[in-house]
Amino acid sequence: FRVCLLDPLSDQSLAGVVPKTDCFGNLIDRVFNTYSLMHTYQTVEFVNQKHTEWNGCNHTRMGMMDAIMSLDQLVDESDPDVDFPNSFHAFQTAEGIRQEHPDKEWFQLVGLIHDVGKIMALWDEPQWAVVGDTFPVGCKFQNSIVFRNNTFLKNPDDNNPKYNTEFGIYEPNCGLDNVLMSWGHDEYLYRVMKFNKCLIPEEGLYMIRFHSFYPWHSHGDYMHLCNDKDLKMLPWVKEFNKFDLYTKTTDLPDVNNLKVYYRSLIDKYCPGVLQW
Numbered sequence: 001f002r003v004c005l006l007d008p009l010s011d012q013s014l015a016g017v018v019p020k021t022d023c024f025g026n027l028i029d030r031v032f033n034t035y036s037l038m039h040t041y042q043t044v045e046f047v048n049q050k051h052t053e054w055n056g057c058n059h060t061r062m063g064m065m066d067a068i069m070s071l072d073q074l075v076d077e078s079d080p081d082v083d084f085p086n087s088f089h090a091f092q093t094a095e096g097i098r099q100e101h102p103d104k105e106w107f108q109l110v111g112l113i114h115d116v117g118k119i120m121a122l123w124d125e126p127q128w129a130v131v132g133d134t135f136p137v138g139c140k141f142q143n144s145i146v147f148r149n150n151t152f153l154k155n156p157d158d159n160n161p162k163y164n165t166e167f168g169i170y171e172p173n174c175g176l177d178n179v180l181m182s183w184g185h186d187e188y189l190y191r192v193m194k195f196n197k198c199l200i201p202e203e204g205l206y207m208i209r210f211h212s213f214y215p216w217h218s219h220g221d222y223m224h225l226c227n228d229k230d231l232k233m234l235p236w237v238k239e240f241n242k243f244d245l246y247t248k249t250t251d252l253p254d255v256n257n258l259k260v261y262y263r264s265l266i267d268k269y270c271p272g273v274l275q276w
Contacts, residue, residue: 032147034077037128039151042182044138044163050129050183057195057275059123064266064274065259067116074121078132086115091253094262096243109265110204111243114211117185117192119276134182134212136222139168144219166224175227176210186212198270206233207240217241 062070071086094111101107121130135145141152141164157163170179181187190209193200200208215221217237226234 030077032151034128034132035147036151037126038078038132038182039141039145039147040154041128042135042137043155043157044169044180046129047137047180047183054120054188055191055195057192060276061273062276063272064113064116064270065263067119067274067276068113070119070122071116074118076118076131077127086118087255088252090115091255091258091262093243095253095258097240100243105265106200106204106269107207107240109262109269110200110207110240112262112265113189113270114208114240114244115185115189117187117189120185120188129183130185132184132212133214134184134186134210135215136170136179136225137182138163138180139170139225140164140166142215142219142221144215144221146214170225172224173227174225176216176225176230179222179225181209181213184212186210192274192276193270196270196274198274200269203233203236207237210237211240211244213237 068090069087071090074086076086090112093114094108097104097111098108118130121127133146135141137157141148141155141158143149152158163169186209190205193205193208210217216223216226217234218241
């Protein structure tokens with residue numbers, strides 16, 4: 001969730017308040033509804049069901065550039081910042097990274113592909129199970145989760161003593177690899193990358209898997225679940241977030257001119273036809 005690009009969710013400003021529609025324009029109703037559904041239905045049982053459904057990558061076969069361009073059909077219902085298709089944001093993010101990190105091709109590619117998991121929404125997955133900020137299930141929902149105080153009221157896990165304590169089903173410092181995250185495009189694309197044995201380094205895979213985990217990388221929550229590897233990777237996720245968040249503008253890139261360069265990166269790190 002991004003607040004007008006100027007204030008990326010201060011800890012208390014949105015946790016328990018439904019913003020007025022005239023604060024953000026007509027997108028806020030759509031945003032709040034998406035998060036309300038997400039926070040009602042994202043449970044341990046639901047997330048495990050989605051892993052079973054999607055982790056086999058047996059839905060289609062498609063090259064990465066085709067997947068990126070298919071996002072032209074999608075407008076993210078959780079994002080109040082901009083109201084244009086996600087493929088433009090992909091190239092904006094990649095170009096922002098390319099300017100500051102010209103020597104890190106894998107980083108640029110992560111910028112390009114990081115939201116491609118949203119393709120699930122084009123295959124009839126509801127947007128509340130695809131887009132938006134992510135959070136762990138199976139333990140206490142922390143206050144830094146957007147709209148925390150008024151959108152989890154009907155989530156059964158919030159009232160389940162097995163799941164609603166600080167650690168829930170997890171051991172201290174178990175590592176995020178062992179934590180069940182709310183289901184969405186981050187986790188799905190991470191699974192696609194692993195399934196297809198793509199050559200993106202671990203830092204890039206962390207960016208893909210946790211870039212929407214704002215309660216962690218932007219608010220410092222859930223550190224009690226992190227191990228040394230997570231803490232080592234956190235600065236990379238924070239660095240990525242600068243480009244994910246602050247490259248969203250209505251100044252749209254010339255996608256056709258950029259495709260040749262980015263196809264070369266795709267051919268290097270995740271070539272050919274991938275299974276999704």
